[in-house]
Amino acid sequence: MRIKKIFNLFGFALSANKVRRSQNEVEKLLAQQALAKILAGIQGISLEKAELFLDIDDSIDPALVEAIEPFPLTQMLPVLEQALGQSAKKVFKRIDEAVAVASLGQVHFAVLKNGQEVAVKIRYPHIADAINTELSLLELSSDIEAVKPWDVEGYKTELKNNMLRELDYLSEADRQQYFAEKVSVEGLSTPFIYKQLCSERVLVQTRAKGVLINQITNWSQQDREAVGCILLSTLLTGLFIAGEVHGDPDADNILFDHDESGMPVVNLLDYGCTIPVSESRRLLLLQLIIASRNQSAINPLDCFVALGFDVDKLAHISGSLPVLCQFLFEPFLVDHSFQIGGWNLETKITELLGDKRCWFLSAIPSDLVLLTRAFRGLIQQLKQLQVNVNCWDILQQSAGDRLMEQAIKITLPDNITQNVTTNISFADQAEKLCVLVSKNGRMTASITMSADAVLDLENIMPESVTELLRKNKAIDLNQIEENLKANGLVPQTIFDFDNGEKNYKVWLE
Ligand SMILES: Nc1ncnc2c1ncn2[C@@H]1O[C@H](COP(=O)(O)OP(=O)(O)O)[C@@H](O)[C@H]1O
Ligand SMILES: [Mg+2]
Incomplete structure (x- = not known):
């Protein structure tokens, strides 16, 4: 659905039936699809803004890329042999017809001379040119006003860098090997790369077996939980230990299986799009979560800015940042298994920030947006598996004590945020919201809630009280809420209201 919309934006049409098209035509479509996919990832949570970046042609039919059929082996063999520098017969005992159209090439299963089953990804001969053409055609909206908060140039650069990296299968081979070496997670398997057979256009790796995620929803609860833990550990170990995150959470890129002893195995494929994360960023992110x-x-604003977020954009929502972090990192803030099914982060962010939401989204540095896609992909997978995992436990295990200690100790550069009026730390925030009702000087009710409940005053107060408040012009709940969002949930009296009979005191402490 989302991808379809993006395809529309890029303006290409395909028939719903399987069609065999000319090589050029297919390569053009695939180039467009590949760009669209990364763009969708870059736009991420701000996908609805996609139309702002691109010139849209409304007259174009919805596209179905699944309609593309792979080319026959005979047509791809010359590409393979040229890349190998020798006859395929010398290397392979057998090569099958293609099993899949990959984004920039196609995948054939084969058997090496030594009997090893492999998957051979062969890049389409002209795809690099097609990509470059599409990149140069990628016209961005000239309506500067409309795209104002968004770093269009940054996204474009990110798109280009990613495409160029994805085009080079040798670079993919290196990143896959690095990942296999650094991300050691029990139950995770990364196919072995036959480096001597790889080149810019050909990637040879052991063939993985297994089924897609939609076929394991009937696995036992225990197995699904194990899978959930492996997926989260993989993301966090990639992020904090390797500094390289698998950035393409497509369902087709993971094959689920069991090993000889019956334990679940996650075969992670496709290292075309990986996201490098510098060591300083890893520590900062860890610090932010721990704080x-x-x-x-620790002031979240300082931390975000050190991570590369745009300070001027964050200035619009600086008072809300501690609460926002509470929402963003919620899975890591509880000590038990997190109920992923009931988590609706987007709704929470929208409730907190309203229209100002785009200030946060557009403040994300363009080279980090694909990381948000990786996390969204994981959340989607956990929801699909219907499992709850103990995220904090897994984070601790993945990052390890030493890195956690290091993260706590880093000092943030100061005075980078001197133009921002509200720069509050987590510690400045109130812990709880207290409500005290008394009648004729005697307490009749006393309630305490978590401090962020104050942002929902309208709904937590009894109807009769909100009614009274509405009549009392001096107290405007909406205005109170706005002030709290702007200045933070710091300890303060929210209101102290007396209607002659009853007294209502509400405060943050
Ligand atoms: N090592 C492998 N073992 C089994 N199947 C594979 C392997 N590598 C790729 N495939 C199959 O080929 C498809 C496309 O390969 P992939 O590396 O994901 O290409 P792309 O980067 O173009 O998406 C995968 O979704 C999977 O079905
Ligand atoms: Mg893939």
Whole structure:
């Protein structure tokens, strides 16, 4: 659905039936699809803004890329042999017809002379040219006003860099090997690369077996939970230990299986799009999560800015940042298994920030947006598996004590945020919201809630009280809420209201 919309934006049409098209035509479509996919990832949560970036042709039919059939082996053999520098017969005992159209080439299963089953990805001969043509045609909207908060140039650069990396199968081979070496997670398997057979256009690796995620929803609860843990560990180990995250959470890229002893195995394929994360960023992100957890004296704004977020954009929502972190990192803030099924982050962000939401989304540095796609992909997978995992436990295991200690100790550069009026730390925030009702000087009710409940005052107060408040012009709940969002949930009196009979005191402490 989402991808379809993006395809529309790129303006190409395909018939719903399987069709065999000319090589040029197919390569053009695939080039467009590949760009669209990364663009969708870059746009990420701000996907609805996609139309702002591109000139749309409304007259174009919805596209169905599945309609493309792979080319026969005879047509791809010359490409393979040229890349190998020798006859395919010398290397392979057998090569099958293609099993899949990959984004920039196609995949054939084969058997090496030594009997090893492999998957051979062969790049289409003219795909690099097609990509370059599409990149140069990628006209961005000239309506500067409309795209104002969005770093269009940054996204475009990111798109280009990713496409160029994805085009080079040798670079993919290297990144796959690096990942296999650094991301050691029990139950995770990365196919072995036959480096001597790889080149810019050909990738040879052991063939993985297994089924797609939609076929394991009937696995036992225990197995699905194990799978959930492997998937989360993989993302966090890639992020914090390897500094290289698998960035393409497509369902087709994971094959699920069991090993000889019956334990679940996750075969992670396709290292065409991996996201490098520098060591300083890893530490900063870890610090931010730990600080949200411990409510420590760290200012999230400083942390975000050090991570590369745009300070001027964040300035619009700086008072809300501690609460926003509470939402963003919620799975890591609880000590038990997190109920992923009931988590609706987007709704929470929208409730908190409203129209100002785009200030946060557009502040994300363009080279980090694909990371948000990786996380969204994982959340989607966990929801599909219907499992809850103990995210904090897994984060601790993945990052390890030493890195966690290191992260806590880093000092943030100061004075980078001197133009921002509200720069509050987690520790500045109130812990709880207190409500005290008394009648004729005697307490009749006393309630305490978590501090962020104050953002939902309208709904937590009894109807009769909100009615009274509405009549009392001096107290405007909406205005109170707006002020809290702007200035943060710091300890303060929210209101103290007396109607002659009853007294209502509401405060943050
Ligand atoms: N090592 C492998 N073992 C089994 N199947 C594979 C392997 N590598 C690729 N495939 C199959 O080929 C498809 C496309 O390969 P992939 O590397 O994901 O290409 P792309 O980067 O173009 O998406 C995969 O979704 C999978 O079905
Ligand atoms: Mg793939």
